[in-house]
Amino acid sequence: MSSHRIQPEMEGQPLDGLDELIRWALLDEVAGEGPSPQVWQNIQAGLMMRSQAMPSQPGTERPWRQFASALQAWALGITAPLNVSWDSRLNPRERSYLIWRENLLLSMMTTAAVTIY
């Protein structure tokens, strides 16, 4: 930050009494002025509102949330073939097809999760 300084010359002309008077008047005008504590409280409230709104926006999730989502998808994927193989209503051909399809989905989701993380 620049300290209170005035360039010795401006546009090649030396500064005169006017410059000192301007500076003096401006400093006097705002001397002792400061923001109220309410401003920081408003900023905090604004940050809280933003942080509540942010997770729903794409690309703004925290890394741990992305990891949790990926882990959840992976867990669902890995248990899906088991659910299919335990389903007694399916014949062997249907069961085989569904297990193959679930494994394919599982491998795709795992790849996606690793990429995201």
Place this chain on the structure above:
Amino acid sequence: MSLSEDGRLISQVRLGNILALKALYEKHKVLVYRTALAITHDRAAAEDILQDCFLKVYTHIDRLDGSLPLSPWLHRVTVNLSYNWANKRRRWLKPFEDVIDHLAAGPRTLPESILERGEAQRVIQETIASLRFKHRVVIVLFYLNGFSLNEIAYILDCPVGTVKSRLHYARRNLRRTLERDRRLSPEVAYEFS
């Protein structure tokens, strides 16, 4: 070593440390507030501008360069917010205020005896306040904040030549207005000419 301190705090804010943001706020709040106040002459507006300024710090924290001083960037945001405030005010309030000022203002017939230094100070403050907005901003940044012409050019996002020109015209207008002002004693007026 304010520069490295700002950079360290910016890094911590990036990690979500609100206390680091508060430390930045505590460090810069008075300068930002006083700049906004000198430009707007409105305490409530200056507080709103300060608040919005630090919300923008948080929003744009990833874009801030921690190796550079934060103050010029803060003042760039402050000036932009002040412009927005002035535009809104001009649109909604200025016509009414102009009428009120016109009705309230009488002829300048103050006695010469009160034309002391304190009066000169008030006259200068009034004259600065009456400058065109873009001239007033340059005057505040140059004289109050002590920014260099290059720093002001960055803050205003304009060429240095434009800053020089605005400063030149602002000073000339100030000088002419002050020389014409009948409230100033001949001794004080002489200092300008």
